Amino acid sequence: MSSILEADEEGVKLAASEIKAGRLVAFPTETVYGLGANGLNGEAVLNIFKVKGRPSDNPLILHIANKNDVKLLASDIPEYVYELIDKFWPGPLTVVLKAKDIIPKEVRAGLDTVGIRFPVNKIARDIIKSSGVPIAAPSANISGRPSPTNFEDCYNDLKDKDISVVRGGSTDIGIESTVLLCTDYPPRILRPGKVTAEDIAKLIGACDDFMESEAVEEAPRSPGQKYGHYMAKKKTILLDMLPGLADEVLYKINPNATFILSRDNRFEDENKIVLAKYDDPLEASKRYFHALRKADNMPGELIVVQAYSKEGIGKALFNRMIKSASGNVMEDVDEDWIW
Ligand code: AMP
């Protein structure tokens, strides 16, 4: 059985000593819960892959608690990266840079680059500081499942794994960090998140945005993008249309499903979860992954999801929604219903 650590001084100390001893600790960050190990200990890191069932070619992000540590872990850092981390760290931006030799190949999954992030969540920062090492941590879900955004979801996935889980409440953002490839200028978004291409371009002049359609071909650069991700256990369908049109489809077909809709949908069903208003993807992002897990335990053979506005963080939310629907997307009322 996994053990539970409280998010107090004592719990942070215990978490840090587990990390130092080469064991795994799941803890909250402002994005999602992470499953952490000493990022300089290849064997400890290997255990993350085992526990999650994560494909070995999907690299991990190193979490630090001091901006200057980036220089200890990466080389050939372009000047613009310092501007980015001055503005966005601590926060939900991961920079991918040329890795120094001290970084175990298990963290990099064989690449010559490493992803680095400085989280803002106080519990995460205290654990990193107290352990004195960078912490390698992917999202704390079993591979393929939605990322955990609260303690209960995290513990549920990992309770049989004989690790420690920190009871740290709900995460603020609810979807994972922006992953930004910074080996050239302009940098390029490999995974969209709360920090957008526009935010970055405003600061440093240019940024290549994430392209949903190119993501699969680009898999060697962004290994995480090629795998099934964020999936509920039930088949999931995404309605990429305005709520009014989606309502028409739903009233016409009335499938036996659980519905994850927006406040602007008028379709009524007792198996309905409302995330936020259509034009509030920030709030919807906070709640989406938990809603998928909840929908698995509600009636119906299917989960039907309403898409949100793609402004700001909406682009990242749409990316998670498409992946959770395994590409089952309806864009038009006239399309055949995809069972
Ligand atoms: P997760 O922590 O589970 O959200 O996954 C981390 C994401 O960051 C995955 O999509 C990885 O492919 C990506 N990532 C981490 N390190 C690198 C790297 N060195 N190069 C490219 N992508 C990376």
Ligand code: MG
């Ligand atoms: Mg993940």
